[in-house]
Amino acid sequence: MQRDAAKPKKSEKNINVEKRENPMSLSLDVSAKIYPVNRYLELYSRSLEEPEKFWEEQARELDWFKSWDKVLEWNTPFAKWFVGGRINACYNALDRHLKSWRKNKAALIWEGEPGERRVLTYHDLYREANRFADALLRLGVKTGDRVGIYMPLIPELPISMLAASRIGATFTVVFSGFSSGALADRLNDAEAKVLITADGGYRRGRIVNLKENADKALASCPTVEHVVVYRRTGHSVPFKEGRDIWWDDIVKDSRKYVEPVSVESNHPLYILYTSGTTGKPKGVVHSTGGYLVYVSATQKWVFDVRDEDVYWCTADIGWVTGHSYVVYGPFLNGVTTVMYEGALDYPNPGRWWEIVERYGVTILYTTPTALRTLIKYGDEYPKKYDLSSLRLLGTVGEPINPAAWEWYFNVVGGGRCPIVDTWWQTETGGILISPAPRLGLVPLKPGSATYPLPTIMADVYDEKGRPAPSMTRGYLVIKNPWPGMLQTLFKDPQRYQQVYWSRFEGVYYTGDYAMKDEEGYFWLLGRADEVLKVAGHRLGTIELEDALVSHQAVAEAAVVGRPDAVKGEVIVVFATLRQGYSPSPQLAQELREHVRRVIGPIATPEEIHFVHMLPKTRSGKIMRRVIKAVASQAEIGDITTLEDEASVEEVKKAIETLRAGMA
Ligand code: PRX
Numbered sequence: 001m002q003r004d005a006a007k008p009k010k011s012e013k014n015i016n017v018e019k020r021e022n023p024m025s026l027s028l029d030v031s032a033k034i035y036p037v038n039r040y041l042e043l044y045s046r047s048l049e050e051p052e053k054f055w056e057e058q059a060r061e062l063d064w065f066k067s068w069d070k071v072l073e074w075n076t077p078f079a080k081w082f083v084g085g086r087i088n089a090c091y092n093a094l095d096r097h098l099k100s101w102r103k104n105k106a107a108l109i110w111e112g113e114p115g116e117r118r119v120l121t122y123h124d125l126y127r128e129a130n131r132f133a134d135a136l137l138r139l140g141v142k143t144g145d146r147v148g149i150y151m152p153l154i155p156e157l158p159i160s161m162l163a164a165s166r167i168g169a170t171f172t173v174v175f176s177g178f179s180s181g182a183l184a185d186r187l188n189d190a191e192a193k194v195l196i197t198a199d200g201g202y203r204r205g206r207i208v209n210l211k212e213n214a215d216k217a218l219a220s221c222p223t224v225e226h227v228v229v230y231r232r233t234g235h236s237v238p239f240k241e242g243r244d245i246w247w248d249d250i251v252k253d254s255r256k257y258v259e260p261v262s263v264e265s266n267h268p269l270y271i272l273y274t275s276g277t278t279g280k281p282k283g284v285v286h287s288t289g290g291y292l293v294y295v296s297a298t299q300k301w302v303f304d305v306r307d308e309d310v311y312w313c314t315a316d317i318g319w320v321t322g323h324s325y326v327v328y329g330p331f332l333n334g335v336t337t338v339m340y341e342g343a344l345d346y347p348n349p350g351r352w353w354e355i356v357e358r359y360g361v362t363i364l365y366t367t368p369t370a371l372r373t374l375i376k377y378g379d380e381y382p383k384k385y386d387l388s389s390l391r392l393l394g395t396v397g398e399p400i401n402p403a404a405w406e407w408y409f410n411v412v413g414g415g416r417c418p419i420v421d422t423w424w425q426t427e428t429g430g431i432l433i434s435p436a437p438r439l440g441l442v443p444l445k446p447g448s449a450t451y452p453l454p455t456i457m458a459d460v461y462d463e464k465g466r467p468a469p470s471m472t473r474g475y476l477v478i479k480n481p482w483p484g485m486l487q488t489l490f491k492d493p494q495r496y497q498q499v500y501w502s503r504f505e506g507v508y509y510t511g512d513y514a515m516k517d518e519e520g521y522f523w524l525l526g527r528a529d530e531v532l533k534v535a536g537h538r539l540g541t542i543e544l545e546d547a548l549v550s551h552q553a554v555a556e557a558a559v560v561g562r563p564d565a566v567k568g569e570v571i572v573v574f575a576t577l578r579q580g581y582s583p584s585p586q587l588a589q590e591l592r593e594h595v596r597r598v599i600g601p602i603a604t605p606e607e608i609h610f611v612h613m614l615p616k617t618r619s620g621k622i623m624r625r626v627i628k629a630v631a632s633q634a635e636i637g638d639i640t641t642l643e644d645e646a647s648v649e650e651v652k653k654a655i656e657t658l659r660a661g662m663a
Pocket of ligand 1: 274395396425510512524525
């Protein structure tokens with residue numbers, strides 16, 4: 001019975017799940033030629049025997065000012081890694097390479113959307129990070145203070161992160177696509193002392209007015225004392241005397257060298273806000289020592305980075321992928337990284353492939369949504385460019401459907417390049433489940449992230465916390481601590497405990513559905529909670545509903561995700577209106593604009609339906625599953641039994657009302 005109960009309902013299937021019930025095994029000749037196949041599982045089993053020893057060896061690859069006294073202090077669910085060890089993130093990412101031939105190696109190859117190019121060597125980055133670290137010191141930033149960063153994808157963004165960590169300040173990057181309201185919430189929660197921003201950035205040929213957004217946010221951010229503004233676009237922006245200062249003006253008087261602050265391994269390197277199941281974003285706190293050890297090791301194992309590589313992770317640094325695998329992972333490993341500021345199809349859909357050809361990119365790491373967008377434009381774009389430099393491909397952020405996987409493999413990778421499907425989360429700090437070519441590539445199956453990385457004890461549990469049988473959907477859990485894991489939620493350890501460690505006793509609850517096949521491969525099947533993945537971006541339904549009801553016309557709102565062939569999922573809104581307001585296309589448009597203003601363009605609803613009532617159980621809980629099924633136009637089937645508090649009549653009526661709303 002349990003097995004049936006845990007199986008995906010027909011209505012919940014999406015394009016990605018379809019083929020998964022019968023996963024095809026694609027044993028790639030190519031993998032076998034390049035990497036020793038099947039060596040991996042042996043190494044993995046060995047890593048489970050003495051995980052602390054295993055991580056201790058990895059930690060020795062970094063430079064510590066003082067070695068740790070203890071590898072792990074584990075007071076479930078609070079982990080401290082490399083306790084007593086002293087380290088600096090910026091030192092490990094930059095100073096360390098100055099002692100080697102990498103000093104003048106390209107660290108960052110940057111391309112702006114309008115076409116400018118900049119190459120910064122490790123020595124260049126070191127100089128800039130030092131100068132900016134001194135600027136922060138002169139603005140009064142001290143070890144432990146928080147620094148907000150709201151910037152376009154330009155070199156000064158990683159420079160700001162490196163500079164902050166050099167002086168032991170904890171940075172919090174806010175994605176530049178977020179609105180002023182979202183920025184204010186994050187700066188206030190973090191109690192940021194300084195904000196680093198730019199006049200603007202470029203997106204699809206247009207200027208995004210970051211300074212203007214920042215000014216709006218700062219009207220309600222009393223902790224922010226100073227704002228450093230980098231001149232990116234050069235358009236005129238308002239300046240507040242005494243508070244605002246241009247980047248160039250402050251660094252011109254900077255010292256050339258700032259001593260890196262030696263922090264204890266568990267000093268917080270950064271806070272990154274992410275969406276959860278309530279309206280308030282969670283401030284995920286990452287450590288310094290454990291986090292760096294984890295991203296450095298996983299960067300090597302999964303992407304097999306070598307000195308001759310040109311590595312391009314297309315993520316924005318506003319998300320965790322950018323923190324771990326655009327900035328810290330590559331720099332710790334002395335890799336050459338490509339960074340592109342703008343839209344993937346600007347000025348035409350060949351832009352990415354042109355970049356791969358121009359810089360001879362060897363490793364490409366991107367999202368399924370990006371791939372599906374590019375597939376739509378047709379094969380002629382990738383075929384126009386020489387992509388033969390590529391040798392390894394990666395995906396992240398959402399399940400990849402077999403069709404996108406095969407296109408990536410054949411059209412982009414020319415059938416030569418293994419694909420690493422990497423599963424992880426903001427909270428995990430780094431990749432947990434993925435092929436690891438450096439350690440031995442296992443045969444790939446399109447749509448499966450394969451096996452957990454060394455020491456990671458991942459499993460799939462049923463509702464009751466028992467291991468689910470193979471080929472049965474359940475909840476993905478991690479049963480032991482790892483160095484990259486979040487330390488806590490900022491200022492809210494109770495919520496940390498409750499969200500991640502209370503669903504099942506003593507194990508980390510990921511919030512994801514997954515299943516294991518007969519060979520133990522993991523198949524990720526989407527979120528099991530009220531979190532949506534829209535074009536790979538993580539959004540909470542409650543957060544979206546809060547934004548909607550903050551509009552004067554809306555009485556109640558229910559937000560659900562509907563499967564989408566390109567974005568994975570899109571936002572569908574059902575709303576009831578207050579007295580005096582009536583449904584109209586204009587009002588729907590106004591609500592769309594309103595959500596964009598409150599959260600940002602990534603949260604734009606795809607569909608808005610006005611209804612007379614939302615389906616609720618007798619106790620007043622919104623019946624989300626009914627709404628979701630209606631939005632997806634799926635069979636409602638036996639959904640009534642899922643909501644035992646709701647009568648069949650209630651559910652039927654709710655469906656009729658919703659369907660009428662959609663008509
Ligand atoms: O649902 C999983 C999905 O993305 C969620 C984490 O989102 P975020 O914290 O924004 O981090 C994204 C980048 C690491 C997960 O709970 N997810 C991530 N990677 C995969 C994935 N789903 C399927 N396959 C993946 N490879």
